[in-house]
Amino acid sequence: RHWILGTTDTEWDLDKAHPAASSADIDYLLAHVNSVLAVPLTRDDVEGVFAGLRPLLAGESDATSKLSREHTVAHPVPGLVVVAGGKYTTYRVMAKDAVDEAVHGLDRRVAECVTEDVPLLGAEGYRALWNARARIAEKTGLHVARVEHLLNRYGSMTEELLELVTADPGLGRPLSGADDYLRAEVVYAASHEGARHLDDVLTRRTRISIETFDRGTRCARECAELMAPVLGWDKEQIEKEVEHYEKRVEAERESQLQPDDLTADAARLGAPDIVPI
Known part of the structure; x- marks a missing residue:
């Protein structure tokens, strides 16, 4: 349901914690993909944007x-x-x-x-579960497409996630505003995958931040409230997590309107980390 378009390949000597994509980066990618599409994409088609850095060995070329x-x-x-x-x-x-x-x-x-x-976590037993996906769907009451989504994301660890749904059937419902994902996936991220903050879940454990046009802001509070019992958050911490995430999205959107790296970086730094690095 989503395309990933990339990549740009430019030098970056600004903030390393939060590299920002500028308007020029987005235009560059759209121009390249539109050169091979019958129906061109526009900015309105862009659900989300992410940027990262990769370390390169020094070489003879400046490029x-x-x-x-x-x-x-x-x-x-x-x-x-x-x-x-x-x-x-x-x-x-x-x-x-x-x-x-x-x-x-x-x-x-x-x-x-x-x-x-050595198999990756979740690889052992995956094929047997994939063959049994229709039976798993019937047993859990989930649509078979939903079971396939879970198996493709978690492999055989899906069984742990489904145990959460068995214990609390409400976790088998999709997130409001991000219905590709179950509520159980948010709880699992906090209880099994080391997520400690809301943006860990929305930008790293899931891809909600780049797979929804609102960048995950519509489901942010629901996710924070699901994480709260696992991580011992009170209402004040829930508010803090939601506010931080909304400011992060705002800063990222602003950075993606800027003409170059310098201005994009300055805009992205408008949302500090919830925990200083």
């Missing part, structure tokens, strides 16, 4: 688009191994190379790395 996406491992002094470069999708290879480097100087044999054969 970031031409720098290596690979990583390198170094052992500059005894006892210290460093990794530079890399990206999300190669984290296991990076870890393997770093550990291999770290154990290289040990005076005992270390078994060969097995990371490529």
